Amino acid sequence: MFFIFGIGPKTKVVEKSQFVCPVCRSRSAYELKQQRNYFSLFFIPLIPLSKAKGEFVKCLNCGTEMSSIVLKHAQQD
Numbered sequence: 688m689f690f691i692f693g694i695g696p697k698t699k700v701v702e703k704s705q706f707v708c709p710v711c712r713s714r715s716a717y718e719l720k721q722q723r724n725y726f727s728l729f730f731i732p733l734i735p736l737s738k739a740k741g742e743f744v745k746c747l748n749c750g751t752e753m754s755s756i757v758l759k760h761a762q763q764d
């Protein structure tokens with residue numbers, strides 16, 4: 688028996704909502720994603736190795752990925 692293990696980033700969607708995208712300038716759905724490195728065994732991420740490396744927002748209208756800072760600006764309406 689042998690083990691297959693590795694370390695790699697895993698991205699998960701932490702929030703889905705709507706915002707005014709600064710790129711396509713329309714009200715669009717977005718996904719807020721968080722990326723972390725995981726220790727994985729048999730390709731299953733088991734143990735988070737670091738704190739969340741960063742959050743980013745993907746506009747589902749134009750597909751642009753940007754810093755989550757844009758959400759704080761977009762919510763001032």
Ligand SMILES: [Zn+2]
Pocket residue numbers: 708709710711712715746747748749750751
């Ligand atoms: Zn957009």
